[in-house]
Amino acid sequence: MDLKNTFTKTSMTGLALMLASLLSATTATANTQNEVSATVQDIEGFNDNFYTASYVRYLDSVKSDSGAYLINPYLQRVSSLFGGYARGGDRDALILGGTFYFNEQWSITAEGSYSELDNNYGDQESKFVKASVGYNLSPEWQIGAGLQYISFDYDLNFDGNVFDEEFSNTSPVAFTRYTTVGKTGTGWDLMFEFVEDDADTYTGSARYFFSPALSVAGTFEYVNSPSGFDDDKRAGIEVDYWFNEQFSVTAGYEKNTDSDADDDVATLSASYRF
Numbered sequence: 001m002d003l004k005n006t007f008t009k010t011s012m013t014g015l016a017l018m019l020a021s022l023l024s025a026t027t028a029t030a031n032t033q034n035e036v037s038a039t040v041q042d043i044e045g046f047n048d049n050f051y052t053a054s055y056v057r058y059l060d061s062v063k064s065d066s067g068a069y070l071i072n073p074y075l076q077r078v079s080s081l082f083g084g085y086a087r088g089g090d091r092d093a094l095i096l097g098g099t100f101y102f103n104e105q106w107s108i109t110a111e112g113s114y115s116e117l118d119n120n121y122g123d124q125e126s127k128f129v130k131a132s133v134g135y136n137l138s139p140e141w142q143i144g145a146g147l148q149y150i151s152f153d154y155d156l157n158f159d160g161n162v163f164d165e166e167f168s169n170t171s172p173v174a175f176t177r178y179t180t181v182g183k184t185g186t187g188w189d190l191m192f193e194f195v196e197d198d199a200d201t202y203t204g205s206a207r208y209f210f211s212p213a214l215s216v217a218g219t220f221e222y223v224n225s226p227s228g229f230d231d232d233k234r235a236g237i238e239v240d241y242w243f244n245e246q247f248s249v250t251a252g253y254e255k256n257t258d259s260d261a262d263d264d265v266a267t268l269s270a271s272y273r274f
Helices: 005-023
Strands: 031-043 050-063 080-088 091-101 106-119 122-136 141-158 161-179 187-195 200-209 214-224 232-242 247-256 265-273
Touching: 106 141, 122 161
Parallel strands: none
Antiparallel strands: 031 050, 031 265, 050 080, 080 091, 091 106, 106 122, 122 141, 141 161, 161 187, 187 200, 200 214, 214 232, 232 247, 247 265
């Protein structure tokens, strides 16, 4: 996919300025409790890029003297709250959530989003909420389950044809995670999730840490659609690199592997902990 000039210029210029300023600063202290990030996405077939800004507040210090920078909050069982705002074309979205660890075994994660679309064709509102409970069978292996709720309310007009409908659905979720990343910051981090619905969804990733700062992940998503609809099969790759204990850049690319649809996604993001 050829990335549009606006995506390339905006993303690279912003990241270059951020990188220059951060790398010239003093190296991070060992403990941080805040993280800000910015993401830009280019989706083939859409004229507008999608931008997201988010903030994470860790309820305890995230130590950087061992493990892998990217997943240290998980490895150290640090609870957190997060919020974000996304904008793409005529759509806005507000994102909120948190992860809470009660001890080395039990945790609860809750996340939700509210999205609005308003253009010449009408408007649409959508809501998403997911809550799950995780349990660590061992320091390396976590299992969990929860519920996912989605709803859509739209009122659209295409060439005189009016579409006005409300839809909502609740689905069970099951997931597992296994990581071999230890104090040296190298090893595997494997994740898998299943959502049972009219169209069952299977998602997962396999990330390998070459060092505490560098990791590469392969991702996949498979949607088993009902009879009469095409299944959705997607695969992607992501590279995450930390220039120091504070600043990281992530680049990713996702492709629809079983369709002629032009909806490949390129992602570039930067994050800063302090």
